[in-house]
Amino acid sequence: MSxxxxxxxxxxxxxxxxxxxxxxxxxxxxxxxYNYIHIGNGRTYLSFDIIYRYLKYRGYDVKYIRNLTDVDxxxxxxxxEEGVTAEEIAERYSVAFNEDTERMGLAKPTIAxxxxxxxxxxxxxxxxxxxxxxxxxxxxxxxxxxxxxPDYGKLAHRFLEDMRAGERxxxxxxxxxxxxxxLWKSAKPGEPSWDSPWGxxxxxxxxxxxxxxxKYLGQGFDIHGGGRDLIFPHHENELAQTEGxxxxxxxxxxMHGGMVNIGEEKMAKSLGNIILVRDxxxxxxPNVLRLLALGTHYRSPIDFSSEKLREAExxxxxxxxxxxxxxxALESPTITRFPERVEEAGQxxxxxxxxxxxxxxxxxxxxxxxxxxxxxxxxxxxxxMFIESNEQxxxxxxxxxxxxxxxMLVELAGAVGLNLVLPEEATGLEASLSADIYDLAAxxxxxxxxxxxxxxxxxxxxxxxxEARKQKxxxxxxxxxxxxAKMGIEIEDTPLGSRWKLARD
RNA sequence: GGCGACGUGGCCGAGUGGCUUAGGCAAUGGUCUGCAAAACCAUGUACACCGGUUCGACUCCGGUCGUCGCCUCCA
Numbered sequence: 001m002s003x004x005x006x007x008x009x010x011x012x013x014x015x016x017x018x019x020x021x022x023x024x025x026x027x028x029x030x031x032x033x034y035n036y037i038h039i040g041n042g043r044t045y046l047s048f049d050i051i052y053r054y055l056k057y058r059g060y061d062v063k064y065i066r067n068l069t070d071v072d073x074x075x076x077x078x079x080x081e082e083g084v085t086a087e088e089i090a091e092r093y094s095v096a097f098n099e100d101t102e103r104m105g106l107a108k109p110t111i112a113x114x115x116x117x118x119x120x121x122x123x124x125x126x127x128x129x130x131x132x133x134x135x136x137x138x139x140x141x142x143x144x145x146x147x148x149x150p151d152y153g154k155l156a157h158r159f160l161e162d163m164r165a166g167e168r169x170x171x172x173x174x175x176x177x178x179x180x181x182x183l184w185k186s187a188k189p190g191e192p193s194w195d196s197p198w199g200x201x202x203x204x205x206x207x208x209x210x211x212x213x214x215k216y217l218g219q220g221f222d223i224h225g226g227g228r229d230l231i232f233p234h235h236e237n238e239l240a241q242t243e244g245x246x247x248x249x250x251x252x253x254x255m256h257g258g259m260v261n262i263g264e265e266k267m268a269k270s271l272g273n274i275i276l277v278r279d280x281x282x283x284x285x286p287n288v289l290r291l292l293a294l295g296t297h298y299r300s301p302i303d304f305s306s307e308k309l310r311e312a313e314x315x316x317x318x319x320x321x322x323x324x325x326x327x328x329a330l331e332s333p334t335i336t337r338f339p340e341r342v343e344e345a346g347q348x349x350x351x352x353x354x355x356x357x358x359x360x361x362x363x364x365x366x367x368x369x370x371x372x373x374x375x376x377x378x379x380x381x382x383x384x385m386f387i388e389s390n391e392q393x394x395x396x397x398x399x400x401x402x403x404x405x406x407x408m409l410v411e412l413a414g415a416v417g418l419n420l421v422l423p424e425e426a427t428g429l430e431a432s433l434s435a436d437i438y439d440l441a442a443x444x445x446x447x448x449x450x451x452x453x454x455x456x457x458x459x460x461x462x463x464x465x466x467e468a469r470k471q472k473x474x475x476x477x478x479x480x481x482x483x484x485a486k487m488g489i490e491i492e493d494t495p496l497g498s499r500w501k502l503a504r505d
Numbered sequence: 506g507g508c509g510a511c512g513u514g515g516c517c518g519a520g521u522g523g524c525u526u527a528g529g530c531a532a533u534g535g536u537c538u539g540c541a542a543a544a545c546c547a548u549g550u551a552c553a554c555c556g557g558u559u560c561g562a563c564u565c566c567g568g569u570c571g572u573c574g575c576c577u578c579c580a
Contacts, residue, residue: 011509182578307517485542493539499543499544
């Protein structure tokens with residue numbers, strides 16, 4: 001069974017055959033660090049995080065490079081606005097980017113190189129392009145000459161004569177062709193600059209990716225990714241300059257992710273509808289965001305809305321609740337013989353295997369995460385039904401099978417970075433319990449509170465409530481339930497007994 | 506003007522030449538229950554429109570309408 005992925009270059013799904021068997025070299029264009037990242041950026045990084053993790057899950061040895069663009073006009077503009085140096089801006093938002101991506105639960109790339117640390121490599125490549133007659137210097141600027149690269153336009157599938165160059169921007173008369181793009185820009189006073197054969201200046205945008213991808217991944221690496229909007233001009237230009245320079249194929253597979261719209265509109269600064277990742281994650285669980293991304297194919301646009309988020313939250317809860325049910329069922333009394341249940345366990349066992357193969361089949365088909373997710377939900381339904389039909393007691397076989405199902409859910413969700421750890425099982429439980437629990441315990445329990453952990457008190461409170469329920473002391477039972485609810489602890493009374501859960505953060 | 510994507514049941518969102526009950530959310534019904542909440546289970550016959558190809562099309566082809574994206578630095 002082979003992995004297929006859609007290649008922007010051929011516009012077809014292709015069998016994925018990496019350059020080196022068993023290894024994947026992938027490069028994703030990272031952010032220009034001049035602001036906090038918004039959810040559109042976030043979605044792209046999330047998409048490639050999913051791809052990265054899944055490739056590793058499939059056994060590939062993946063080298064994943066995601067750069068930071070820390071020298072750029074936008075950074076300089078921002079610095080001028082704030083009256084600080086460009087370096088300060090770049091540093092501030094690089095740090096912020098790392099914080100945001102960590103909060104999003106993104107795996108760290110193998111290497112996260114910075115443009116400013118590779119100026120020398122870029123200068124060398126630019127020099128090489130001039131030597132080959134593919135670039136020319138004018139007044140300290142260097143331009144790539146697109147008409148000298150016959151394949152120019154092959155990625156974006158557009159031809160020079162079709163493009164309306166200059167329609168939106170005044171054409172620089174020094175350029176040989178309006179589409180020629182800057183490899184090197186001469187520095188104005190006060191701008192960050194480096195020495196070069198053409199005078200002090202800084203690199204153009206595209207050249208950094210050429211330099212860093214060649215340096216860390218070499219020629220003809222496997223996957224180059226980014227948002228759709230990077231196809232032209234960014235990746236087209238990268239491609240032209242790199243293949244012009246090396247004379248060899250630059251990238252085997254080009255992958256581009258879909259955009260995020262706000263409602264039906266494009267998210268854009270001019271529309272004032274930018275949503276920052278860090279703002280969103282102040283009140284939302286990162287797994288919910290990931291689930292939202294997984295629910296739509298990576299190449300399709302997402303119309304973002306708070307309704308969508310709420311739906312994703314409910315869906316995420318369905319996974320967590322399934323795991324809670326399984327955990328509870330595993331604690332039910334074990335019975336030794338129940339022959340007619342063996343067949344049911346066998347069915348569930350088969351369902352588990354089917355889930356895995358369906359999941360992999362879906363993901364192997366150009367990372368169809370929405371279909372993969374569906375198989376996970378099917379397993380959730382199967383385990384729920386299994387637990388239901390076993391009523392209140394289970395054989396060891398049944399429990400083993402349930403445990404296998406639980407492990408499979410966690411494994412497959414984890415393969416695409418979805419974390420199904422229950423909030424109440426996470427290590428921060430003690431911290432997330434409210435201190436109000438002391439007051440409640442003091443009121444309800446007649447015991448010495450000294451040196452008791454909050455989680456211990458919770459256990460005792462739950463025990464106390466069960467006792468009260470047994471004695472039909474509904475006042476006490478309800479009081480405990482309501483008080484705990486205010487602290488974010490929900491109690492569910494089920495046929496298998498009471499169960500509690502912590503609200504998602 | 507050029508290139509491209511897309512139009513699926515209340516919403517979102519996969520998918521396929523004739524059996525997918527895709528899946529999620531919501532809704533309705535049911536189970537459970539001291540109450541409550543939650544949870545779980547069960548239902549929906551959809552594929553923009555018009556032609557064509559075919560034994561058969563939501564799926565292939567053509568056209569119409571509509572929505573959207575990119576076309577110099579925006580992921």
